[in-house]
Amino acid sequence: MKLSIQEVEHIAELARLRLTEAEKEKYSEQLSNILGYFEKLQSVDTSDVEPTSQVTGLTNIMREDAVIESGISDELVACSPEHSEGYVKIPKIFENK
Amino acid sequence: MELNKLTLIESFEGLRDKKFSSLEITKDCFKQIKKFDDKVKAYITLNEDGALVKAKEVDKKIKSGESISPLAGIPVIVKDLFCTAGLKTTGASKILENYIPPFDATAVAKLKNEDAVILGKVNCDEFAMGGSTENSGFFPTHNPWDLERVPGGSSGGSAAALSADMGIYALGTDTGGSIREPASFCGTSGIKVSYGRVSRYGVLAMTSSLDTIGTFGKTVEDIAVILKYMAGRDEKDSTTLDVPVDNYSEEIKKDIKGLKVGLPKEYFVDGMDESVRDAVLGAAKKLEEMGAEVIDINLPHTDLAVAAYYIICPCEVSSNMARFDGIKYGFSQRDKNKDLLDIYLDSRANGFGAEVKRRIMIGTYALSAGYYDAYYKKAMQIRTLVRQDFDEAFKDVDVILTPVAPTPAYKLGEKIGDPLKMYLEDVFTIPASLAGICGLVVPAGLANNLPVGIQLLGKRFDEKTVLRAGHQYQLVTDWHKQRPKL
Numbered sequence: 001m002k003l004s005i006q007e008v009e010h011i012a013e014l015a016r017l018r019l020t021e022a023e024k025e026k027y028s029e030q031l032s033n034i035l036g037y038f039e040k041l042q043s044v045d046t047s048d049v050e051p052t053s054q055v056t057g058l059t060n061i062m063r064e065d066a067v068i069e070s071g072i073s074d075e076l077v078a079c080s081p082e083h084s085e086g087y088v089k090i091p092k093i094f095e096n097k
Numbered sequence: 098m099e100l101n102k103l104t105l106i107e108s109f110e111g112l113r114d115k116k117f118s119s120l121e122i123t124k125d126c127f128k129q130i131k132k133f134d135d136k137v138k139a140y141i142t143l144n145e146d147g148a149l150v151k152a153k154e155v156d157k158k159i160k161s162g163e164s165i166s167p168l169a170g171i172p173v174i175v176k177d178l179f180c181t182a183g184l185k186t187t188g189a190s191k192i193l194e195n196y197i198p199p200f201d202a203t204a205v206a207k208l209k210n211e212d213a214v215i216l217g218k219v220n221c222d223e224f225a226m227g228g229s230t231e232n233s234g235f236f237p238t239h240n241p242w243d244l245e246r247v248p249g250g251s252s253g254g255s256a257a258a259l260s261a262d263m264g265i266y267a268l269g270t271d272t273g274g275s276i277r278e279p280a281s282f283c284g285t286s287g288i289k290v291s292y293g294r295v296s297r298y299g300v301l302a303m304t305s306s307l308d309t310i311g312t313f314g315k316t317v318e319d320i321a322v323i324l325k326y327m328a329g330r331d332e333k334d335s336t337t338l339d340v341p342v343d344n345y346s347e348e349i350k351k352d353i354k355g356l357k358v359g360l361p362k363e364y365f366v367d368g369m370d371e372s373v374r375d376a377v378l379g380a381a382k383k384l385e386e387m388g389a390e391v392i393d394i395n396l397p398h399t400d401l402a403v404a405a406y407y408i409i410c411p412c413e414v415s416s417n418m419a420r421f422d423g424i425k426y427g428f429s430q431r432d433k434n435k436d437l438l439d440i441y442l443d444s445r446a447n448g449f450g451a452e453v454k455r456r457i458m459i460g461t462y463a464l465s466a467g468y469y470d471a472y473y474k475k476a477m478q479i480r481t482l483v484r485q486d487f488d489e490a491f492k493d494v495d496v497i498l499t500p501v502a503p504t505p506a507y508k509l510g511e512k513i514g515d516p517l518k519m520y521l522e523d524v525f526t527i528p529a530s531l532a533g534i535c536g537l538v539v540p541a542g543l544a545n546n547l548p549v550g551i552q553l554l555g556k557r558f559d560e561k562t563v564l565r566a567g568h569q570y571q572l573v574t575d576w577h578k579q580r581p582k583l
Contacts, residue, residue, distance in 0.1 A: 008458070015415060015461040016422070017454055018442040027458055033517050034459060038404050041475050044482070051477030052484055054306045054336070055533030055557070056293045061335035075199035081429035090424055091437050 003032045101125040101172075101262045102580075105319035108265055109167045112159060119152040119159075119170025122265070123214050126172045130216070130263045133583050138238050139248075139258035141177050142185045143217040148172065151214045158212070167322050169212035174264035174313075176255050177218040178225055179205050180299040184215070188301045189233040190223045192421050192428045192448030202299025203331045204268060204310050211326055216264050219254030223450045225275055225303045226414065227251050228522050231513050232452040239509070240282060241581040242547055246506040249279030252313070256283035259313050260548075260581055266323055267313040272304050273406055274501075274526025276311045277552060280538040281501035284548030284579055286567065287313040288320050289526075291557040292533035293338045295324075296331030304413040307406075307530050316577055317539060317567040321345035324560060340558050348561035349568035354388030356566060359494035363399040364525055370504040372544030377500050380541045380551045380570065384498070387569060392494055396486040401479050402528040407520050408463055408476035409531075415460030418453065421445065455516060484532040487554075496566050497554040500525050501538050505547035529554050537563040540576040548579065 008028045012019045019027065070076070074086065082089035100122040103111065111117050127145055134140050155170035180186050180198040187193045201209065209215075222232035230238040230253025238253045240246040241261040248257035252269030256279030259267045269276040271289035280287030288311045295310040302308060312327065314320040328342040360381055365374060381391045423429035423444025430443035449457070463472035490497060502522055512519045529536045535555045542549040555563035571577050 003462075007462075011458050011462045011465065014465060015457045016419075016438075016441045016445055017449075017457060018446040019454075023454070027455065030455060030516055031458060031462065034407065034520075035462075037517055037520075038408060038472065041401060041404050041408075041479055042471075044401065044479065046475060046478035046482070049478040049481050051474055052480040052531075053477055054292075055484065056336050056338060058293075058336065058338065063332065070200075072199045079196065079199070079426040081423065081426075081431065088424060091435070091440065093437055 003028050003035065099125055099129070099262070101129045101264070103265060104315045105167070105171055105266050105322055106316070108171045112165065112170050115159065119155045119214060120149065122170070123148050123152040123172050126216055126264055129261070133261055134263060136239060136244055136583070137241050137257050137261050138236055139219045139254040139261070139263060140217050141187060141189065141220050141235060141254070144184055144215050147184070148214045148216055151212070155212050155214070166211035168208060168326060170214060171265050172214045172216045173208060174216055174255055174258045174267035175205065175218050176221050176252050176267070176269050178221060178270055178301045179268060181205055181215065181218065184218065186218065188224045189221045189235060190448065190450065190453070191234040192444070194428060196427055200299060203296035203333060204327050205299065207326055219258050219267070221254055222251035223453050224301055224418070225251040225270055225272060226452045226456055228274065228278055228519055229513065230254060231509060232450060234450050237509055240506045241583055242284065243506065246508055246547070247282065249282035249502070249506065251275040253279045255313050256280055256285055256287065259283070259285050259315065261583060262580070266315070266319055269311055269313055270300060271309050271311050271530070272307045273410065273530045274523045276313065277526050277536055277538045278502050278522070280313055281550030282506040282548065284540045284550070284581070285313050285315065286317050286320055286540070286577060287311065287538050288324065288560065288564070289529070289536045290324070290328065290560060291535040293336050294535070294558060294560065295327050296334040296337050298331055298333035302417045304410045305417065306409065306413060317537065317564055317571055318346070318349065321349050321564050321568065343561040345561055345564050349565045351565055352388065353384065353566055353569045356389040356496065357494040358384055358389045358391045359394035359490055359497040360391055361394050361396045361399070361490070361497060361499060363396050364499040366503070366524070368503060369500065370544070372505060372542060372549050373500045373503060376542035376549040377498060377551050381498055383570065383574065384566070387573065394490045394494060394497065396490060396528065398479065398482040398486050399528055402483050402531055403521060403524055405476040405479035405483070406523070406527045406531060408472050409480065411456040411460035412464050412473050413460070414456040415464065418449070418457050421448065452516070480531045483528050487532045487534055491556050495562055499552045499554065501550045501552045502526070505544050505549050525552065533557055535560050535563055537567045539567045539570060540579065541574070542576060543579060
């Protein structure tokens with residue numbers, strides 16, 4: 001199967017990636033090859049096979065719902081590109097009316 | 098004497114018996130790094146000041162007669178995927194080029210707890226996506242055995258630095274073969290643990306249902322010591338299990354008489370290098386001489402594993418990489434007149450490399466409306482079949498002996514232009530990853546002066562048996578003692 005440039009653009013938009021024209025060309029070809037390789041899985045009948053999403057056998061690991069101080073909250077916020085008074089700063093997303 | 102050439106156990110014994118100091122070992126490691134790393138290019142960040150301070154601290158403890166841990170004062174190489182408090186952690190990605198985490202990964206914290214000396218952070222494929230370390234956002238690492246060849250990947254910096262004696266042991270991660278392939282290409286030993294054996298907390302996530310944390314050593318005996326300290330339940334990683342950690346160093350001393358070793362016929366494929374076949378069959382013969390019983394087995398769904406993996410991995414990648422948005426941490430492309438969406442789009446476009454973008458695209462496509470059943474669900478069903486293959490096989494055998502990669506180390510640039518060709522390199526390492534079982538690689542041959550390793554796969558949480566087989570093999574062979582001529 002061949003992935004069109006329009007499809008590549010649609011996926012890039014979903015994935016929040018800005019692609020150059022050259023990248024679109026390249027990914028259209030490379031992704032088509034890779035998706036083509038996946039076709040071999042369709043030859044196997046898996047209608048009765050349970051999917052494996054993980055192998056631990058664990059479910060719902062709970063801990064007490066209690067506040068634990070990380071001790072590094074200021075440092076974590078300080079990792080953000082823009083911050084002020086313990087908050088992460090982002091551009092305005094609503095217009096003032 | 099060049100102390101950087103010692104094994105972990107030799108280092109510990111020398112420190113304990115006061116034959117040399119931690120400062121001397123640490124200085125010799127940095128001497129080696131300064132001499133050769135401009136050629137090998139394993140290190141991204143050196144921790145020289147921090148390491149020397151730590152070494153002196155340990156020396157003081159030894160002098161005052163304090164009993165020390167077998168890891169105390171011994172220099173370790175850390176893959177740049179592990180968060181290290183106060184020390185730059187990039188994941189070999191431009192998007193984290195200047196990121197300094199305020200906390201340690203659990204694996205790192207556990208080693209620090211034993212007074213380990215951290216030499217620095219080494220190169221890998223960006224966020225561990227790749228098998229050659231050529232996908233690093235900064236520079237490729239070269240194989241110390243032949244500088245024109247790749248060290249393997251994604252933990253290529255760890256394997257290359259260790260085989261060039263730029264440290265005593267190394268930390269790595271393995272999702273689809275990222276410890277095992279570089280161990281084979283660089284002639285070191287390396288273990289991929291069972292999923293859930295070692296905490297992943299604080300290690301940059303790639304494929305969360307498959308990522309594992311492991312270690313490289315100059316010998317299997319060394320790995321047995323290190324793993325004891327790394328393994329176990331961690332509250333911060335709910336996929337770690339509360340299964341007792343074995344005393345690996347004791348377990349490996351037992352001989353392998355009567356050990357049942359499976360040889361799967363599906364792992365001997367057309368196009369496989371003769372030297373790889375010879376190494377595996379040679380090792381099988383050796384294990385037989387040592388009293389093991391070699392049995393032919395079948396793992397019928399092996400051929401489907403690569404396709405299933407390269408659906409599951411990109412799907413989880415597309416979701417794990419969503420956290421890099423130019424807002425919380427890392428690189429951010431900002432411009433006064435641009436809105437939030439532009440920050441996302443531009444930061445990701447300029448921060449991620451080609452392979453990361455490719456996997457995000459594949460994953461996003463496979464998970465998008467209408468395709469879930471055909472791709473992700475199908476891949477998870479195939480994963481079940483691959484897992485059941487191993488469950489069946491392990492009813493008859495204790496370990497499974499296989500090749501690691503179809504060839505020894507290949508040349509830089511040889512496969513990088515063809516992603517699918519690169520993915521197919523993982524054909525012998527991926528099935529064990531999907532099954533969540535453990536695998537040990539040990540050197541078992543040389544072909545035109547390039548190392549060739551073998552892989553010993555074990556049951557989930559049965560690290561002790563693969564380590565035992567590997568250690569017993571190293572007691573009667575010398576392959577692990579070979580070093581590259583730099």
